[in-house]
Amino acid sequence: LFIFGGVSNLTSEPKTPRIEFLITMAGPLTSLILAGIFYVLHALAGGGSSEVSAVLGYLASVNLILAIFNLIPAFPLDGGRVLRSIIWTITGSMGGATRIATTVGRIIGYLFIAAGLVEALVLGQFAGGLWLAFIGWFLSNAASSGSQQAVMDQVLRGVDVRDVMDHAPEAVQPALPVQSLVSDHLLQGNHRAVPVQGPEGTLLGLITLTDLRHLDQGDWANTPVSQIMTPVTKLRVVEPADDLRHAIGVLADNRYHQLPVLELDRLVGMLNRDHVMQYLQLRSLRSRRQGNGRTPNDQSRAGTRAGTRDT
DSSP states (O other), X not given: OTTTOOOOOOSSOOSSHHHHHHHHHHHHHHHHHHHXXXXXXXXHTTXXXXXXXXXXXXXXXXXXXXXXXXXXXXXXXXXXXXXXXXHHHHHSOHHHHHHHHHHXXXXXXXXXXXHHHHHHHTSOOHHHHHHHHHHHHHHHHHHHHHHHHHHHHHHHTTOBGGGTSBSSOOOBOTTSBHHHHIIIIIHHHTOSEEEXXXXXXXXEEEEEHHHHTTSOGGGGGGOBGGGTSEEGGGOOOBOTTSBHHHHHHHHHHHTOSEEEEEETTEEEEEEEXXXXXXXXXXXXXXXXXXXXXXXXXXXXXXXXXHHHHHO
């Protein structure tokens, strides 16, 4: 939606409806203020009689249109978040408010699509109608994605990295030949990356499949992993007590598959996307079983059996 503006870039879901309202209203208000400033400058510059005045008038119009578009109550547009904050305040339920706001967002998206098709097929304005339908399609998909993100944020609230990470990651010594790394660890364990440990468990670096591409296969037997690993100084790491949502953000923003987990510079675990997906699937299974009338003990036993099979 950054093509159109209108989306607050939030690292996590707000904790209260008041915070969400204040954050999301900042964007439209800023656009309105800029529209007013440019309009005043446009008038002072001659009201359209010069190139400078024309540019200022254009900027005033663009910011006014952007402010109006921002306030369309289609989640996750700013207007949709404002709507959610109001419903959240009234009902006291963030989840319920999210469902209502995303439903409104989808409906608005479908209305845009319908209007675009009418404009293109009935009125003959093909280009304008196609663009309007595209905006509607984008809004409806954004509403679905925003809903999934909000649900995931709720599911992971209060979950730390230590709850999901691999507590006993397979690590290698820096002097290990690359050939042994490949045959004994990467192939046997189906790993994407292997941490390299020094004395007392200190993390020295991480060696990945990408690192292997920088070395000819003929040199694997005579090259230690320390020569081609990514050193720890260039790695993003997390701690066991970090919020899992923060760690997921690091994975997503950097397109990483895994993150080393350090405590006092010692490697204590590895977190990868597979761990997160497995955890989310298990929580989703528990939620569905709870909806089917299962007791908490039933859910706990089912979760234990599922965890045993996955392990």
